[in-house]
Amino acid sequence: MTWPEPPGSELSAYLQDCMHDQERTHRQAWIQLLPQLSSRQLRQLQRELVVRLWRARLTNLRRIPAPIKLGVSYSLLVFLAIVSVPLPPEAPILVPLLIGAAGCLALCLVAGFDLVLALALQRFHTQVPPFDLGFEGADPEL
Amino acid sequence: MDFTEPNVTLLTVEADQVQPAPPNWQPIHARMLHLFLQLPEQDQRELLALALLKVRLKELQSDDMA
Numbered sequence: 001m002t003w004p005e006p007p008g009s010e011l012s013a014y015l016q017d018c019m020h021d022q023e024r025t026h027r028q029a030w031i032q033l034l035p036q037l038s039s040r041q042l043r044q045l046q047r048e049l050v051v052r053l054w055r056a057r058l059t060n061l062r063r064i065p066a067p068i069k070l071g072v073s074y075s076l077l078v079f080l081a082i083v084s085v086p087l088p089p090e091a092p093i094l095v096p097l098l099i100g101a102a103g104c105l106a107l108c109l110v111a112g113f114d115l116v117l118a119l120a121l122q123r124f125h126t127q128v129p130p131f132d133l134g135f136e137g138a139d140p141e142l
Numbered sequence: 143m144d145f146t147e148p149n150v151t152l153l154t155v156e157a158d159q160v161q162p163a164p165p166n167w168q169p170i171h172a173r174m175l176h177l178f179l180q181l182p183e184q185d186q187r188e189l190l191a192l193a194l195l196k197v198r199l200k201e202l203q204s205d206d207m208a
Contacts (some may be wrong), residue, residue, distance in 0.1 A: 026186045030178050033193040034171040035164045041196045042170055048192065049177045052185045 055124045062117050066110060074106035 037045065081098050088094075178186060 022183070026183075026190060027175075027179065029190050030175060030186075030193070031164065031171075033190070033197055034174060035166045035168075036197045036200070037193065038200055039170075041200065042174070045189070045193060045196065046170070046174055046177075049174060049181070049189060052181055052189065053177055056180075056182050056185060 069110045073109045077102040
């Protein structure tokens, strides 16, 4: 069996075309399927859709590299500390202390943020069954 | 122009290719299409399978009624 081989230089464009075709196929199938559903089924599907959308957004947030999250929160905290804490000129030792405290706080913030995201994602995974067919009177344990 | 807006009766597949919406296209369908297009590919596939199963289920239920 031989597979059609795209020209090497056009491989990237070929793959992009394939992905584009797939996206278009999904869209077309969705457009054809939606009007065939009852209003109750539509509501169930919409709920599933919204939950999956939020799950995808949270997953994207979790994928931000930790150094970036740490850098952003650290910069923000140092800025807030400089703006809000009046430093007396006779106590220069407070400056490195303040910067160190902001670093520790930034670490805690990022860790807490990741923990909250992980818990939220776990909740999504456990609450939403992958395929809710909406059988009337079905045993929820099944 | 955003073709996923509820009051639009046409759907676009490509920027230069416009096709009419299915006859019973409703605002909720447009909203769901808008949400669907924001999902990752894997979720799109699973939801398509789920929608297809729901359509089959509806057909089976209507057969039983008849």
